[in-house]
Amino acid sequence: MPVKTIDWKNGTVRIVDQTKLPGKLVFLDCHTPEEVWRAIRRLAVRGAPAIGIAAAMGLALGARASRASNRAGFMKEVKRIARYLATARPTAVNLFWALRRMIKVAEKAREAGVPELKKILEREAIAILREDNDICSRIGENGSSLIKEGAGILTHCNAGGLATGRYGTALSVIFAAHEKGRRIRVFADETRPLLQGSRLTAWELTHAGIETTLICDNMAARVMYEGKVDIVITGADRIAANGDTANKIGTYGLARLAEVHGIPFYIAAPLSTVDLDTPCGEMIPIEERDPDEVRRIGELWIAPRRVDVYNPAFDVTPARFIRAIITEAGIVRPPYKKNLASIVMKAEREKAVMERKPAE
Amino acid sequence: MPVKTIDWKNGTVRIVDQTKLPGKLVFLDCHTPEEVWRAIRRLAVRGAPAIGIAAAMGLALGARASRASNRAGFMKEVKRIARYLATARPTAVNLFWALRRMIKVAEKAREAGVPELKKILEREAIAILREDNDICSRIGENGSSLIKEGAGILTHCNAGGLATGRYGTALSVIFAAHEKGRRIRVFADETRPLLQGSRLTAWELTHAGIETTLICDNMAARVMYEGKVDIVITGADRIAANGDTANKIGTYGLARLAEVHGIPFYIAAPLSTVDLDTPCGEMIPIEERDPDEVRRIGELWIAPRRVDVYNPAFDVTPARFIRAIITEAGIVRPPYKKNLASIVMKAEREKAVMERKPAE
Numbered sequence: 196m197p198v199k200t201i202d203w204k205n206g207t208v209r210i211v212d213q214t215k216l217p218g219k220l221v222f223l224d225c226h227t228p229e230e231v232w233r234a235i236r237r238l239a240v241r242g243a244p245a246i247g248i249a250a251a252m253g254l255a256l257g258a259r260a261s262r263a264s265n266r267a268g269f270m271k272e273v274k275r276i277a278r279y280l281a282t283a284r285p286t287a288v289n290l291f292w293a294l295r296r297m298i299k300v301a302e303k304a305r306e307a308g309v310p311e312l313k314k315i316l317e318r319e320a321i322a323i324l325r326e327d328n329d330i331c332s333r334i335g336e337n338g339s340s341l342i343k344e345g346a347g348i349l350t351h352c353n354a355g356g357l358a359t360g361r362y363g364t365a366l367s368v369i370f371a372a373h374e375k376g377r378r379i380r381v382f383a384d385e386t387r388p389l390l391q392g393s394r395l396t397a398w399e400l401t402h403a404g405i406e407t408t409l410i411c412d413n414m415a416a417r418v419m420y421e422g423k424v425d426i427v428i429t430g431a432d433r434i435a436a437n438g439d440t441a442n443k444i445g446t447y448g449l450a451r452l453a454e455v456h457g458i459p460f461y462i463a464a465p466l467s468t469v470d471l472d473t474p475c476g477e478m479i480p481i482e483e484r485d486p487d488e489v490r491r492i493g494e495l496w497i498a499p500r501r502v503d504v505y506n507p508a509f510d511v512t513p514a515r516f517i518r519a520i521i522t523e524a525g526i527v528r529p530p531y532k533k534n535l536a537s538i539v540m541k542a543e544r545e546k547a548v549m550e551r552k553p554a555e
Numbered sequence: 556m557p558v559k560t561i562d563w564k565n566g567t568v569r570i571v572d573q574t575k576l577p578g579k580l581v582f583l584d585c586h587t588p589e590e591v592w593r594a595i596r597r598l599a600v601r602g603a604p605a606i607g608i609a610a611a612m613g614l615a616l617g618a619r620a621s622r623a624s625n626r627a628g629f630m631k632e633v634k635r636i637a638r639y640l641a642t643a644r645p646t647a648v649n650l651f652w653a654l655r656r657m658i659k660v661a662e663k664a665r666e667a668g669v670p671e672l673k674k675i676l677e678r679e680a681i682a683i684l685r686e687d688n689d690i691c692s693r694i695g696e697n698g699s700s701l702i703k704e705g706a707g708i709l710t711h712c713n714a715g716g717l718a719t720g721r722y723g724t725a726l727s728v729i730f731a732a733h734e735k736g737r738r739i740r741v742f743a744d745e746t747r748p749l750l751q752g753s754r755l756t757a758w759e760l761t762h763a764g765i766e767t768t769l770i771c772d773n774m775a776a777r778v779m780y781e782g783k784v785d786i787v788i789t790g791a792d793r794i795a796a797n798g799d800t801a802n803k804i805g806t807y808g809l810a811r812l813a814e815v816h817g818i819p820f821y822i823a824a825p826l827s828t829v830d831l832d833t834p835c836g837e838m839i840p841i842e843e844r845d846p847d848e849v850r851r852i853g854e855l856w857i858a859p860r861r862v863d864v865y866n867p868a869f870d871v872t873p874a875r876f877i878r879a880i881i882t883e884a885g886i887v888r889p890p891y892k893k894n895l896a897s898i899v900m901k902a903e904r905e906k907a908v909m910e911r912k913p914a915e
Contacts, residue, residue, distance in 0.1 A: 217859040351773075382865075385849065385858070387747060387771035393849070393858035401862055408863045411747035411849055412773035413711075416808025417870040448776025451815050452808055489745065489753070489771055492852045498745070498753035499577040502761055503768045505742075510777040 197356040208252040217398035228257040235283035242358025247289035251320040258316040331362035333523035338368030351384040352443035353391035354430025364463040365428045388488040419456040431464035438514030438531025439476025447510040459518040476511035557716040568612040577758040588617040595643035602718025607649035611680040618676040691722035693883035698728030711744045712803035713751035714790025724823040748848040779816040791824035798874030798891025799836025807870040819878040836871035
């Protein structure tokens with residue numbers, strides 16, 4: 196079973212301290228919004244969904260400790276804490292989304308007194324976690340049919356539970372196949388420059404008892420050539436309307452190598468990753484990161500200090516190299532333009548129906 | 556101009572201390588066989604040709620300092636020093652080859668007295684360096700015609716001057732194109748796990764004033780996709796009779812990626828790398844190295860300490876993905892089985908004629 200990256204236990208937010216991985220599995224118990232803020236700031240918790248969950252729970256902690264005697268005073272205090280938590284990682288979209296959702300649910304409960312509002316906020320934070328777990332486990336369930344008994348699976352970066360509440364996306368598929376008793380072997384690319392594969396994925400998979408072999412990124416082609424890989428699965432940062440997919444640098448090369456070796460290449464991602472407003476991959480800007488990520492590891496300089504570096508954070512894999520996209524609502528196959536639009540629309544209609552329900 | 560990795564100056568062997576790279580360019584002056592032994596042992600000098608040259612020069616230093624009064628005593632002392640130098644890197648074939656060649660030339664000069672023998676050994680050590688430089692510069696000259704004005708060149712690992720006397724193999728082609736005034740840009744793969752690309756190639760190229768961009772191995776596909784690469788050139792560790800080529804892990808993947816992007820892929824290597832007794836790549840054993848090379852960098856653990864690792868030192872690129880092989884005797888194109896055999900035979904015939912000459 197994958198570790199619970201983040202959990203709520205009786206007024207305590209328990210977080211896996213990812214700065215201690217892969218060396219040690221240390222749980223961090225946070226009792227105040229300030230402790231959660233520090234955990235987010237110093238990257239003890241990372242990954243967009245996980246940050247959102249942590250922030251929501253941090254807000255619930257603050258609400259719980261409030262001594263406000265009336266609704267107005269309580270709401271004022273909660274909003275102040277939300278603004279404070281939002282400063283922990285100023286670029287994390289999920290952080291703002293989760294905090295806004297928390298404030299909204301409290302505002303909606305117009306008749307509730309302070310004790311009830313505290314309960315509502317606690318329930319909402321736990322709901323955000325559960326929804327994330329639910330999406331991830333449905334991705335896993337949907338994708339697991341693609342993993343055959345004895346399969347060799349190659350993955351890149353960390354599309355794992357450590358970035359989400361628990362299961363992850365690409366790794367959720369692997370966890371699900373493993374839990375169904377299928378014998379599998381995972382090859383985890385170390386994923387330079389930030390080594391999410393060796394630091395996080397290799398740790399997560401071995402911790403869950405899954406046979407895992409760590410390789411350097413440049414060994415993937417050899418492992419494919421040796422016939423050890425039956426399927427490649429990665430996560431996604433953004434999927435354009437035509438299926439072109441931005442993901443961690445190195446994904447595109449893997450997709451091309453999979454193609455020439457006759458190995459199917461899959462993306463596993465929640466529908467929230469699909470951006471129908473972006474028509475194709477060429478429209479996705481590629482972030483270039485600090486050259487020192489490539490020039491040094493920790494305090495050790497591994498290259499000349501002033502050498503030119505090209506350090507794109509992502510690459511784009513054209514849709515034609517992607518066999519299918521595994522989502523919580525099902526496996527989407529080409530033609531992606533039509534099929535992605537229809538699955539996203541359908542999910543939005545269902546969500547709208549769900550949200551209207553309480554008012555009916 | 557590339558730096559002189561190893562040089563002989565009036566009874567001093569001057570070696571670039573590669574353990575100080577890429578941080579600092581430090582020259583190590585060795586005056587005794589013991590100093591050369593230590594330089595080889597602690598990897599201050601590395602790369603098969605460079606080790607052979609260093610050992611030969613170490614022996615010349617020992618001979619120079621000999622106080623033997625007669626030929627027999629001198630030869631006994633020189634052989635003792637050769638046996639000692641051979642222990643510096645017990646697996647380095649070039650080390651034994653160079654030392655045997657030195658002993659042989661002294662034994663052949665039956666009439667020479669001690670002072671003359673000292674000179675003969677010094678000349679032979681310098682000849683080994685010059686021959687290596689000559690082979691490398693002819694590889695560079697032959698390959699430079701393939702590098703067009705404005706070319707983007709991708710290379711992997713360090714097939715550079717630091718492994719040889721001065722010019723290297725793949726890098727010799729690049730140096731030659733640069734010296735001809737061609738505007739070029741080199742993309743250097745960092746080459747995990749041992750990072751020869753970032754530590755050595757990036758340093759060598761920038762030191763020679765060549766525009767160089769360091770990338771992680773998994774970025775090569777993206778750089779090709781962006782149209783920045785016109786040619787890929789790597790070295791070789793061993794070339795089978797049919798042209799299948801073993802080289803640093805990652806080379807095979809590059810060759811496949813080059814193919815799908817329509818980019819020509821070349822090998823640059825001396826004819827001594829061609830092994831006509833090995834019919835094809837499947838017969839080349841792939842050395843697996845210490846998993847800790849992947850699990851940690853310096854003292855820093857970057858992966859779980861006990862995670863399984865696959866760490867092949869080399870991979871094999873099938874001949875059909877190699878556009879041509881650049882050697883000191885010319886550019887060899889397919890069909891390799893026929894053309895490699897004929898160029899190797901021709902070179903051996905010429906060498907035999909050269910060696911017979913003094914006796915004629």
